[in-house]
Amino acid sequence: MDDILKIADREFKSRFMIGTGKFPSDEIMNRCLEASEAEIITVAVRRVDLENPNADIMSALDPKKIFILPNTSGAQNADEAVRTAMLARGMGLSNWIKLEVTPDPKYLWPDGDETLKAAKILVKEGFVVLPYIGPDPVLAKKLEDAGTATVMPLASPIGTNKGMKSVDTIKIIIEQAGIPVVIDAGIGSPSDAALAMELGADAVMINTAISASPEPVKMAEAFKLASRAGRFAYLAGMAEKRDTARPSSPTKWLVK
Amino acid sequence: MFYEEFLKINKELIKKAVNSGDKTRVETAVKKESVSYEDFLALLSPAAASLLDSMAIRSREMTQKHFGKNINMYIPLYISNECSNECAYCGFNRKNKINRKTLSEEEVKAELEGIKSLGYNSILLLTGEAPDKAGLDYVARCVALARKYFTQVSLEIYPMDTDGYKKLVDNGATGLTVYQETYDPETYKKVHLSGQKKNFEWRINTPDRAAQAGFRKIGIGALLGLYDWRTEAAYVGAHAAYIMKKYWKTEVSVSFPRMRGSSSGFKPSEIISDKELVQMIFALRIFTKFAGITLSTREAADFRDNMISLGVTNMSAGSKTNPGGYVGSESEGQFEICDDRSVREILDAIKSRGYYPVFKDWADTFGGNK
Ligand code: SF4
Numbered sequence: 001m002d003d004i005l006k007i008a009d010r011e012f013k014s015r016f017m018i019g020t021g022k023f024p025s026d027e028i029m030n031r032c033l034e035a036s037e038a039e040i041i042t043v044a045v046r047r048v049d050l051e052n053p054n055a056d057i058m059s060a061l062d063p064k065k066i067f068i069l070p071n072t073s074g075a076q077n078a079d080e081a082v083r084t085a086m087l088a089r090g091m092g093l094s095n096w097i098k099l100e101v102t103p104d105p106k107y108l109w110p111d112g113d114e115t116l117k118a119a120k121i122l123v124k125e126g127f128v129v130l131p132y133i134g135p136d137p138v139l140a141k142k143l144e145d146a147g148t149a150t151v152m153p154l155a156s157p158i159g160t161n162k163g164m165k166s167v168d169t170i171k172i173i174i175e176q177a178g179i180p181v182v183i184d185a186g187i188g189s190p191s192d193a194a195l196a197m198e199l200g201a202d203a204v205m206i207n208t209a210i211s212a213s214p215e216p217v218k219m220a221e222a223f224k225l226a227s228r229a230g231r232f233a234y235l236a237g238m239a240e241k242r243d244t245a246r247p248s249s250p251t252k253w254l255v256k
Numbered sequence: 257m258f259y260e261e262f263l264k265i266n267k268e269l270i271k272k273a274v275n276s277g278d279k280t281r282v283e284t285a286v287k288k289e290s291v292s293y294e295d296f297l298a299l300l301s302p303a304a305a306s307l308l309d310s311m312a313i314r315s316r317e318m319t320q321k322h323f324g325k326n327i328n329m330y331i332p333l334y335i336s337n338e339c340s341n342e343c344a345y346c347g348f349n350r351k352n353k354i355n356r357k358t359l360s361e362e363e364v365k366a367e368l369e370g371i372k373s374l375g376y377n378s379i380l381l382l383t384g385e386a387p388d389k390a391g392l393d394y395v396a397r398c399v400a401l402a403r404k405y406f407t408q409v410s411l412e413i414y415p416m417d418t419d420g421y422k423k424l425v426d427n428g429a430t431g432l433t434v435y436q437e438t439y440d441p442e443t444y445k446k447v448h449l450s451g452q453k454k455n456f457e458w459r460i461n462t463p464d465r466a467a468q469a470g471f472r473k474i475g476i477g478a479l480l481g482l483y484d485w486r487t488e489a490a491y492v493g494a495h496a497a498y499i500m501k502k503y504w505k506t507e508v509s510v511s512f513p514r515m516r517g518s519s520s521g522f523k524p525s526e527i528i529s530d531k532e533l534v535q536m537i538f539a540l541r542i543f544t545k546f547a548g549i550t551l552s553t554r555e556a557a558d559f560r561d562n563m564i565s566l567g568v569t570n571m572s573a574g575s576k577t578n579p580g581g582y583v584g585s586e587s588e589g590q591f592e593i594c595d596d597r598s599v600r601e602i603l604d605a606i607k608s609r610g611y612y613p614v615f616k617d618w619a620d621t622f623g624g625n626k
Contacts, residue, residue, distance in 0.1 A: 022324025024610040046407075046619040052375055055615055074622055076472075076505055083621035105507040106500065106546040159321050212320045 003235065005202055007180055008096070008128045008149040010067070014039040015197065016227045017182065019207030020047075021073070023216070026060035032210055032220035033066060041066050042098050042205070044073045045088045058093075069130070071098035077111070078118035085122055097122060098152070099131040107157045108185075112139045116146065123147035132184050135166035140173045140181075151177065152205065154185035155196065159208045161188025164195050174200045190219075190226030197230025198238065257461040258498055262439070265494060267487070273297035274486035279306070286310050291543055296493050299539035300486045305531070311538035315567040318545045325611045328548075328570045329603075330378040330410070331371055334579045335359045335398055337587055339384030341451030343437070345479065345515060345522040347590050348384040350451070354588035357579045358383075358390050364398050368405045370582040374574060374599050377616040378408040380433070382590075385414035385453060392420045396427045403428035407618040410473065414452070415462040421469030430623050432466040433475030434459070435513065438482040439491035447482060463495070467503035472623045474499060474506055475550065480533070481515030481524030489536045496544045509548030509570060510540055516554050516591040530559055534566075541567040553595040557605075560595055564609045571613075573602035 005012040017040040023029040033041065041061065048070075049056045061068055070088035075081035078101060085097040099122065101115045102108040110132050116139065122129045129148040133139055140151040153173055156162035163186060164170070174181050180202035187193050193204045204227050213219035274297050282304040285295035298304065304311065336358035339348040347354065359367065371379060379402055383390045395413055402409045410431030411424065421432070438444050441456050448454045463474050476495055478488040496508050512533055515524040528536075537549060550570040551560055560571065574597075576582055577589035595602070606613045 022320075022326065024325035024612050025607065044617075046617055046622070047614070049377060049616040052377075052615065055375055074617075074619060076622070080619075080622050084619050087619060087621050103505045105505065161321070208321060208324070211324055 003231065005180065007130070012039045012067075012203075014224075015203040015231055016193075016224055017042065017069075017203055017205040018210070018220070019205060020044070020057060022207055022211035024211070026057065028211075028216055030060060031217045035217045036210075036220040036224045038220075038224075039067055040069050042069045042071045043093075045070050045084050045091075045093070046074045048088075048091065048093070050091055067096075068094060069096055069098050070094055071100050071132075072118075073100045073102070073108075075101050075118075076103040077101060078114040078121070081114070081118040082121050082125075085118075085127055086125075089127070095126060096128040096130065096149075099129050099148075102132075108159075109157065110134055110154070112136060115139075116142055119143055119148050120146045130182070135169040135173065137169055137172040137176060141176060144177065144179050148179065150180045150182050150202075152182045152184040155183050155192065156186030156188075158185035160186055161209055161212075162186055163188050163192035164199075167195075167199070170196075170201070171199055190222045193223055194226040194230035194233070197227050198233045200234050203227075257464045258495060259457045259460050261494070261498055262460060262491075265491070270297060270490045271484075271487055274300045274490055276301050277303045279303045282307050283310075286314050286542065290545075293494065293497070293543070296539060296543035297490055299542060300489050300536065304539070305535060308531070308535060308538070311535070311542065312566050315538040315541040316565055318541055319549075319567045319569065322546060323548075323569050325565075326614045326617075327564060327568065327606050327611050328378065328614050328617055329376065330380055330408070330570060330572050331374070331376045332380045332382055332412070332552075332572055332575050332577065333364075333367055333371060333402075334382045334577055334581065334590065335364055335367075335395075336383040336386065336390035337579050337590065338386035338389040339451075340388070341385045341453045342449040343453060344447040344449060345482070345524075347588060352588075357587040358386075358394075359579050361397060361401060363580055363583075364401055367580065367582045368402055372405045375615055377406050378410070378618070379406045380410045380412055380431075380572075382412040383414065385451065387414070392416065392423060396423050399424055399427040399429045407616055407620060410475075412475075415459055416465070418465045418469045421466050421471065425470040425623070429471065430618060431473030431475065432463075432471045433477075433509075433511070434462045434466070435477045435479055435511070436460055436491075436495070437479045439478060439488055439495075440483045443483045460495075463499055464502075467499060467506045470623070472505070472507060473509065473548075474503075475509045475511060475548075477511040477513060479513050479515060480528045481526060483525070485526070485528050485532060485536060489539065493540055493543050496540070496547050500544065500546065507548065508544070508546075509550050510544070511550040511552065512536060513552065513554055516594065534563070537563070537567050553593045554591060555594055557595045557597055560602075561605045561609070564606055564611050571602070571606070573597070574599040 072081040072084040156165035182203040183196040281298040553575040
């Protein structure tokens with residue numbers, strides 16, 4: 001049986017998304033994409049320069065091969081995020097938008113209030129909204145109620161590669177969600193991605209961990225395998241963890 | 257305002273710390289995730305000079321983590337070299353007999369178009385300090401004009417009050433750079449001979465006023481060569497940390513302008529070696545891990561190339577420091593340019609080191625942009 005990730009009206013085989021922000025060249029980015037078999041890549045609207053088609057990141061990506069998801073990175077409040085989303089749509093990029101509202105340029109921690117505010121406006125405007133959020137279960141539900149297509153909680157602060165520091169709240173988000181949950185920031189190693197998927201996340205988004213690796217292409221492949229392994233484990237259902245060994249059939253003697 | 261903080265800083269303690277020989281402290285600091293101010297001072301000390309390699313590795317790692325392998329490209333445009341001040345070290349000093357020029361709006365437009373054709377999206381507009389010739393209204397009009405071509409318009413102009421800055425932000429300015437030149441009040445007095453710039457407190461509080469007015473990016477720095485570099489760097493670090501904490505939405509970047517020959521004929525009191533400059537950059541990166549680091553064409557090509565992967569995040573290329581320089585004018589520049597390679601050559605150098613030159617990194621929908 002095919003294990004398909006469905007977001008809004010689109011279907012994806014891969015459960016691994018990739019960010020474009022930190023690659024040293026378009027060529028390496030594309031080789032990583034190939035190795036990762038990712039089907040979604042996010043591109044910052046602020047980086048798109050349609051006036052300079054040759055120097056533009058968009059010219060390096062083939063929309064037939066990969067779904068390009070514009071993001072609002074750099075927006076510090078709802079107003080900027082909404083206008084950035086409109087700009088993306090106006091440029092003909094997409095009516096899908098990865099909503100990022102991060103007033104703090106250091107840890108890029110998402111602003112929940114402003115994200116919710118922007119999400120409500122964008123959903124009304126007909127956007128498919130994928131919001132980046134802190135690991136906050138209540139906010140996740142509010143966004144779902146507002147009509148977002150996913151929620152994308154961070155595992156730990158962006159770019160830190162610290163992995164699943166918010167396991168407990170992420171579990172709650174996953175348990176309560178009626179829409180796909182994509183673990184967005186902080187995943188630093190393939191084992192983090194595997195863990196996220198084992199917990200039941202629908203997908204993971206990776207950037208720094210790949211682009212900052214000395215061998216990005218190999219690392220992209222490692223993430224592909226790890227997220228797949230984690231997903232398989234989740235689907236298979238994990239055996240319970242125990243401190244002591246138990247006989248496998250303690251009541252076997254009864255059927256004698 | 258930062259001046260109050262500045263008065264609280266104990267200069268003697270700083271001097272002592274940046275001159276100490278505690279190598280163990282340096283070794284520990286390099287391994288820490290977040291270093292304290294005291295650690296930072298140790299990283300500036302002579303003891304750290306022998307650990308430059310491990311500082312370099314740490315600086316590279318921290319930069320890649322936060323900024324990726326990206327170098328933001330910008331280009332300076334001097335719109336006026338008129339100045340009513342008398343800074344001993346500067347070619348624009350009013351006592352200097354040089355060809356003065358304030359570009360007309362037509363000329364600004366021609367320059368902007370010339371620069372735009374090089375592929376730039378981020379521009380830095382510069383002036384001297386001549387409010388009667390290149391005043392607020394003039395600068396505001398230039399900003400609005402530049403915004404038609406560029407997504408980011410930063411300024412390196414004379415200090416203004418918050419309302420003045422607000423007007424510039426409303427016209428689309430995104431960043432402001434203001435160098436304190438020197439954080440030593442005595443030296444400051446000695447090199448700023450006349451004019452508004454003599455006021456140390458007014459200048460040191462400029463980044464506060466700029467952040468309050470809504471500039472999203474603020475650049476600071478000291479002009480290296482006026483005073484003991486370790487002490488200057490210690491203050492630059494304190495200033496950067498202060499802005500980041502107080503104006504938490506503002507991005508800070510730091511530059512390290514070494515004094516270059518100018519028509520002023522000024523002789524720096526000390527020459528900062530490459531090794532010292534590099535130590536200063538690493539120390540700042542390790543202390544303020546989120547600060548941008550700018551390296552201008554004041555530095556030599558070789559030096560810049562080698563620093564691409566070691567902490568730098570912003571670079572200019574193909575720069576001219578005289579008004580009208582891009583379309584060929586006879587006016588005088590502010591200082592000598594050391595890296596005079598073409599934009600193409602500099603881009604190739606960045607790419608060949610496995611880095612990505614970024615021309616556009618700002619959306620029309622951010623900040624004061626309309
Ligand atoms: S440094 Fe600035 S204020 Fe001083 S003389 Fe030069 S242009 Fe004028």
